[in-house]
Amino acid sequence: DTAVSQTPKYLVTQMGNDKSIKCEQNLGHDTMYWYKQDSKKFLKIMFSYNNKELIINETVPNRFSPKSPDKAHLNLHINSLELGDSAVYFCASSQGHGDAYEQYFGPGTRLTVT
């Protein structure tokens, strides 16, 4: 049973393209997140959604647009991809909104922009 799943696992694309990464959780959680991990393995939160509503947006460029069709899904759409967008993107979920809740991470999507 996969708790938090992401597709695709690898994504190679050219600058200027638009791409999406999908995330699904089957844990019945209310809150979902997107994180970016750069080449130095530094993790940074991008977005947090609670019950399909945006809670956290950490000054991410508006080329990045999260979409939550329902509580179990939080997809990440990226427009006009740039070289600096190359990173591993992790989706996560937690039972509730608030830092006392444990977060469960997906396996990551490695995005390479050429």
Place this chain on the structure above:
Amino acid sequence: KNQVEQSPQSLIILEGKNCTLQCNYTVSPFSNLRWYKQDTGRGPVSLTIMTFSENTKSNGRYTATLDADTKQSSLHITASQLSDSASYICVVSAEGTSGTYKYIFGTGTRLKVLA
């Protein structure tokens, strides 16, 4: 400025040995501190979560300590196993406005356990 610093950056130990990883933070207002384990090519997995009032918390062979006065935390691994080879990430959360939180991540300690 909210910061989380971890040391050492990397560590190599022999199987069966103990080790301690350090996390120093300057985050305010402090809400809680987490330790994650991240295997290569995988997402982070939570080991412990500690609030201001907790000094120590264990999860199997992992024991985390927190000194809120000195703003330091440590993760002690007992009787290391090959499967402990991973990156260990310290994350401190700060309470913001309207029930929001800021999550400040350390850059991690990369641990390698040798047979």
